[in-house]
Amino acid sequence: MxxxxxxxxxxxxxxxxxxxxxxxxxxxxxxxxxxxxxxxxxxxxxxxxxxxxxxxxxxxxxxxxxxxxxxxxxxxxxxxxxxxxxxxxxxxxxxxxxxxxxxxxxxxxxxxxxxxxxxxxxxxxGAREDGAGRAAADRVIDMKLEADRTWDDRLLGTSIDPRALIMTVEEGEFVAATSAEWQARYRDRKRTSSGNTFDVTSRIVESRGDIAIARWSFRSASGDWTDRALLMRTPDGWRMMALVFSKEKP
Known part of the structure; x- marks a missing residue:
């Protein structure tokens, strides 16, 4: 059997x-x-x-x-x-x-x-390589990293589109939550923590036309983590349209 x-x-x-x-x-x-x-x-x-x-x-x-x-x-x-x-x-x-x-x-x-x-x-x-788009995507990632360091829900909401899913895999199971849910989690964390300490160890960003893709990795007290994201130019500026994070090296 x-x-x-x-x-x-x-x-x-x-x-x-x-x-x-x-x-x-x-x-x-x-x-x-x-x-x-x-x-x-x-x-x-x-x-x-x-x-x-x-x-x-x-x-x-x-x-x-x-x-x-x-x-x-x-x-x-x-x-x-x-x-x-x-x-x-x-x-x-x-x-x-x-x-x-x-x-x-x-x-x-x-x-x-x-x-x-x-x-x-x-x-x-017809999307072509775009240095300006790459720079804009980099700024969005910087904003997300600052939100992670300070548990700033406002910065998190500015860097990630309201429609986006923030995803991970836990013990082989797919887990997803909205940007609004993660903003609420950051507000909760800020009430009990002064901030989050980590060092970015590597980063890749590519942009073509009005779309971009990125991967950044960082090391914290809990280990090595990697975020990967899709980014797009929206009417409100560049935003992450989907993000997946995992406890892994790049």
Whole structure:
């Protein structure tokens, strides 16, 4: 009885590496397959795309409905260009060709149990490397770090979009909360703590067009931690649109 259970568990782990989740995403688009999309993305993942300053948000249910009613594309490709991965979280840049349009996708990934899933996505057509966008994303990260050091809920709310999910993985289980929930936690912490002490050990930021991706790691008294985030230019300025943190080295 024990052995078949192990075999069944292994069979359900379709994405043993972050690149496998990206491959399932590519399969979903090229085959117009909602089931492949479900194997690639966490159900809570939102796709935020920007076009001429207008941001659209697509849930997994909406995306699956769209795929189900769409014929296989005549011309499409989804290619993993860059990946930064730790033990339980990762960020990736993907080049996505859809007909005559070239998109840049930024993906946020987490290992949930034995299975890697995409937990957030940003996209923009024609996005090119942008030094000004990178500098703006850096400033948002600085703001988030200052909020973490001082338990400043106002700075936290300014650095993270109200729609964003803040996520982690605890003992293989996916955990997510809203920005408003974390602001409330910071207010609670500030009542009992004068601040949080840590040293940033490494940081990566990339920006193209109006979207960006980042990873920063830090060391505190509780150990080594890593945050990974998707950032976007919004009508209110640059904000984090999704963030995942984990107790791991980069």
């Amino acid at each position: 024990f052995i078949p259970l192990l075999i069944a568990a292994a069979a359900t782990a379709t994405n043993v590496a972050p690149a496998d989740a990206v491959a399932r995403y590519a399969e979903a688009i090229e085959a117009s397959s909602p089931s492949a999309l479900a194997r690639a993305f966490q159900p809570s993942a939102i796709m935020y795309c920007t076009n001429n300053g207008v941001i659209s948000a697509t849930s997994q249910a909406q995306w699956k409905t769209r795929l189900a009613g769409t014929p296989r594309p005549a011309s499409s490709s989804t290619r993993l260009e860059w990946l930064d991965a730790g033990e339980t979280t990762a960020v990736a840049r993907v080049q996505a060709v859809r007909g005559d349009r070239l998109f840049i996708d930024y993906l946020l990934l987490a290992r949930i149990g034995a299975d890697w899933r995409i937990v957030g996505k940003l996209c923009q057509a």
